[in-house]
Amino acid sequence: xxxxxxxxxxxxxxxxxxxxxxxxxxxxxxxxxxxxxxxxxxxxxxxxxxxxxxxxxxxxxxxxxxxxxxxxxxxxxxxxxxxxxxxxxxxxxxxxxxxxxxxxxxxxxxxxxxxxxxxxxxxxxxxxxxxxxxxxxxxxxxxxxxxxxxxxxxxxxxxxxxxxxxxxxxxxxxxxxxxxxxxxxxxxxxxxxxxxxxxxxxxxxxxxxxxxxxxxxxxxxxxxxxxxxxxxxxxxxxxxxxxxxxxxxxxxxxxxxxxxxxxxxxxxxxxxxxxxxxxxxxxxxxxxxxxxxxxxxxxxxxxxxxxxxxxxxxxxxxxxxxxxxxxxxxxxxxxxxxxxxxxxxxxxxxxxxxxxxxxxxxxxxxxxxxxxxxxxxxxxxxxxxxxxxxxxxxxxxxxxxxxxxxxxxxxxxxxxxxxxxxxxxxxxxxxxxxxxxxxxxxxxxxxxxxxxxxxxxxxxxxxxxxxxxxxxxxxxxxxxxxxxxxxxxxxx
Numbered sequence: 464x465x466x467x468x469x470x471x472x473x474x475x476x477x478x479x480x481x482x483x484x485x486x487x488x489x490x491x492x493x494x495x496x497x498x499x500x501x502x503x504x505x506x507x508x509x510x511x512x513x514x515x516x517x518x519x520x521x522x523x524x525x526x527x528x529x530x531x532x533x534x535x536x537x538x539x540x541x542x543x544x545x546x547x548x549x550x551x552x553x554x555x556x557x558x559x560x561x562x563x564x565x566x567x568x569x570x571x572x573x574x575x576x577x578x579x580x581x582x583x584x585x586x587x588x589x590x591x592x593x594x595x596x597x598x599x600x601x602x603x604x605x606x607x608x609x610x611x612x613x614x615x616x617x618x619x620x621x622x623x624x625x626x627x628x629x630x631x632x633x634x635x636x637x638x639x640x641x642x643x644x645x646x647x648x649x650x651x652x653x654x655x656x657x658x659x660x661x662x663x664x665x666x667x668x669x670x671x672x673x674x675x676x677x678x679x680x681x682x683x684x685x686x687x688x689x690x691x692x693x694x695x696x697x698x699x700x701x702x703x704x705x706x707x708x709x710x711x712x713x714x715x716x717x718x719x720x721x722x723x724x725x726x727x728x729x730x731x732x733x734x735x736x737x738x739x740x741x742x743x744x745x746x747x748x749x750x751x752x753x754x755x756x757x758x759x760x761x762x763x764x765x766x767x768x769x770x771x772x773x774x775x776x777x778x779x780x781x782x783x784x785x786x787x788x789x790x791x792x793x794x795x796x797x798x799x800x801x802x803x804x805x806x807x808x809x810x811x812x813x814x815x816x817x818x819x820x821x822x823x824x825x826x827x828x829x830x831x832x833x834x835x836x837x838x839x840x841x842x843x844x845x846x847x848x849x850x851x852x853x854x855x856x857x858x859x860x861x862x863x864x865x866x867x868x869x870x871x872x873x874x875x876x877x878x879x880x881x882x883x884x885x886x887x888x889x890x891x892x893x894x895x896x897x898x899x900x901x902x903x904x905x906x907x908x909x910x911x912x913x914x915x916x917x918x919x920x921x922x923x924x925x926x927x928x929x930x931x932x933x934x935x936x937x938x939x940x941x942x943x944x945x946x947x948x949x950x951x952x953x954x955x
Contacts, residue, residue, distance in 0.1 A: 504829055506772050508836040509888065510897040514544040515948030524842060525898070526835030526860055526883035528905050528916060530850050538905050545900035545950045546887065549931060550943040552598060552606040553591035555583065556935025558864065559624040562600075562924035563656045565631070571656035572598040572606065572924060573626065573633060578857075578937045580619040591940070594618045595635070599657050603931060603943040609657040614664050616648035616671075622717065623674040623685070626652070630680035632701055633659055638671025638687070645670045645685065645694075649701045667704040669694045673778075675718035675727060682724065682753060686715040688732055695753050708753055708760055714743065717778025722870065725751035726765070726824070728790055730776035743776055744769035745792060747824055768827045774814035777863060778922075781821075783871045784893050790819040790827070791876055791890070793865045796856070797843075807854035813838040815862045816878060818893045831894050833876075835860070835883055851908050852882050852916025864922035874952045875899070877932045879919035885934050885944060891952075899950040906938040914938045927951075 514520045521542045523529045532538035557575030564570050575595050577583050584593060594613035598606040612633075616623070621638035631653030637646045645668035650659035670687030677683075683704075685694045693715050695708040716730040727750045731743030745768040752760035774797050779790040794814025816833040837847055837860040852858045860882050867873035878886045884903025890896045908915040918937035925932060926943075930951040935941050 503771050504831060506832055506834065506839070508834045508839055509832075511836075512544045512887075512898040512900050514900075517547060517947060518544045520544055521901075521903075524836040524847070526837035526880060526886070527842070527847050528850055528882065528903065529846070533851060533905075533907055539907055541905070542884065542901065542903040544902075545946060545948040546885075546902040546932075546944050547947055548902070548942065549945045550602075550604045550606050551940060552608065553596070553940035554589040554938075555591070556921055556937050556940055557620075557624075558622045558921055559620075560921045560924040560933050560935055560941070561624065561626040561633070562926060562933065563626055563628060563631070563633075563652055565656040566653055567655065569656050570600040570926075571609075571652070572600050572933055572941070573624070574598075574921065574935050574941055575617075575620050575624050575635075577619075578918075578920065583937070595620065595624060595633075596941075597657060597659060598941065600926075600933075600943070603926070603929065606941060606943065610659060612648075612650065612659060612661075614648045614661060615644075615646040616664070616668075617650075621672055623671060625674055625676045625683075627676050627678070627680035629678060630701075631656075632662075632680055632698065634674070634676065634683050634698070636668035636671040636674060636685050638673070645687070647683070647685070647696060647704055649698065649704060651701070662701045663704055665704055667696050667706050669706060669709060673715070673717045675720050677720045677724040677754065678722055679724060682720075682750075684718055684720070684727060686718060686729070688714050688716055693729075695750070697756075707756070708762070710762065715746070716776055719778060719780050720750075721781055724754040725749065726781075727762075728779040728781055730778050730792065731767070732775060744773055745776070745779055745790065745819060745827060747821070747827065766825045766827055768819065768829070770814075770817065770829055772812055772814055772817075772832065774812050774861065776814070779819070780865065780867060781870065782867055782873055784890065785872065787893075788821045788824075789830075789893055790821055791865060791867065792817050792819055793862045793878060795863045796861050797859060807848065807856075807859075809844040809848055810840065811843075813843070813861045815880075816865060818890065818896065820893075831896055833878070833888055833890075833896050835880065835886070835898075837883060838862075850882070850916065851905070852918070858882055858916060858918055863920040866922045866924065868925035868927050875950075877923040877925070877934070879921050879923065879934055881919055882916045884917045884919045884936070885923065885932065885942075887932070887946065887950065889950070900946060900948075902942070902944045904936060904939055904942070906936075911938065
C-alpha cells in the first residue's frame with residue numbers, strides 16, 4: 464500500500480475529517496461498508512462526455528488530473544467539456560451555493576465561504592471575508608458581493624445552509640468540530656435578496672451539522688451525526704423558531720423532504736456504537752404527523768436501503784422522471800481509515816452517486832450508479848493515487864454534493880466531485896445515465912499552504928434561463944459556468 468505523504472498539520476486534518484463525516488470520536492474505527500446490500504447494480508463508470516467545440520478536455524481517464532499535467536502547466540489551464548467560464552468571485556468556498564430571485568427581480572447567489580471554520584481561514588479566505596456571502600448576479604460575468612452574513616450559524620453553517628424559495632427564508636445552524644451548539648439563524652431574502660434581513664438567531668437547532676427544509680417553509684430539520692440527534696424546528700413564525708420534535712440515538716447526515724412534506728429521505732451514516740461509519744444508506748421516515756403538527760408525533764421508519772458500494776452517504780434528492788419517483792443519492796469521500804497512520808487506502812470504496820427507484824417506498828432499489836472512471840478500484844490502485852490532493856482524506860477523487868434544476872423531469876444533474884471538479888450528467892434515462900460535460904479548475908501545489916488540486920464540494924445552483932450552473936471550489940472560490948454545445952436540453 465502506498466503511504467500517504469505527511470501533511471503539514473496532520474492533527475488538524477484528522478479533526479477536520481472527523482467533523483465532516485460526523486464521527487463521535489477519533490477512535491470510531493474502520494470506515495467499512497455494510498455486507499447487506501439491496502438492489503445493487505454493476506459498478507461501472509458512466510459513458511464519457513463527447514466534448515464539442517471550445518472544450519479543453521481531460522488528458523487522462525475520466526475525472527483525473529494527472530500529476531504530470533502540473534509539471535507541464537496543462538492543469539493550470541483547467542479542463543472543460545461543453546462548459547465555459549462566465550464569472551468568478553473570491554478564492555474560497557464551502558458546501559452550498561444557492562440562487563434566489565426576489566420580488567423586485569434581483570438575482571442573487573449565496574455561498575458559505577469556508578469548509579471548516581477556523582481551520583482554513585488563515586491560509587484560504589481572502590478579501591471576500593468569512594460567513595455566508597451574498598452576491599448580486601444581475602451580471603453573472605461580474606458577481607458583486609453585497610453582504611457578508613456573520614451571525615453564529617452563517618459564520619459556521621457546515622453543511623446546513625438551505626433556502627426556501629416559497630417563503631424567501633435563508634436558514635442555517637451552527638455546525639463543525641463534530642457538532643457545535645446548534646444556533647439557528649433565519650434570514651428574510653424576499654424584500655431585497657442582496658441584503659438579507661435577520662429575523663432570528665436562537666438555540667432552536669439543538670445540535671448542528673446537516674439539515675432539510677419542507678417545501679412549504681414551515682419545518683426545518685436539523686441532523687447532528689456525531690451528536691446522534693434529529694430535530695424538527697417549527698418556522699411558522701420565523702422570528703420565533705421552536706423545536707417541536709427530537710429523536711436521539713441516530714447517526715443521520717443530509718436529508719431532503721418530499722413535496723407534500725410527509726416523507727423525510729435521510730442519508731444514514733451508520734448505527735450508534737457499531738464502530739463503522741458507512742454501515743448505513745437510505746432511511747425513509749414518515750414525518751406526516753410532524754407536518755400536520757400533531758402533539759407528540761410518531762415518526763416511523765418506512766424503509767431502509769443499503770448498497771455495497773457505499774462510502775459515506777451524503778444526501779438523497781427526491782425527483783420525478785417521466786412520472787416515476789426516484790432519489791438521486793450521492794456519497795462523499797471514500798472509506799478512509801482514520802485510526803491508521805496510512806490514511807489513504809486504494810482498496811477503499813468510493814460510493815460516488817446513484818439513482819434509487821422509490822415508486823414502492825417500502826422496497827426502494829438502486830437502478831443505476833453515477834461514477835467516473837477515476838472512482839473505480841483499478842484507477843485508485845494505479846498512478847492516480849499520486850496525483851496532487853488524491854490522498855487527502857477530505858479531498859481526493861470522490862463525490863460530495865449534487866443538485867438538480869427542478870424536481871420534475873430535471874433532465875440534468877450537476878455534481879461537485881471534489882478533485883474532479885464540477886460534473887454534469889444526463890439522467891433522462893435513469894437506468895443509463897451519462898456524462899455530458901464538466902468544468903475543473905485545479906490549484907497548483909504550493910500556491911496555498913496545504914492546498915492543491917481541485918476541492919469542489921458545494922451543492923451547485925442552477926440558472927436555467929441562462930443555462931448556467933454556479934458552484935464553489937474550496938480552494939479557488941465561486942464560479943458561474945455556462946453549459947454549451949447543446950447539452951442543456953430544450954424545454955427548460
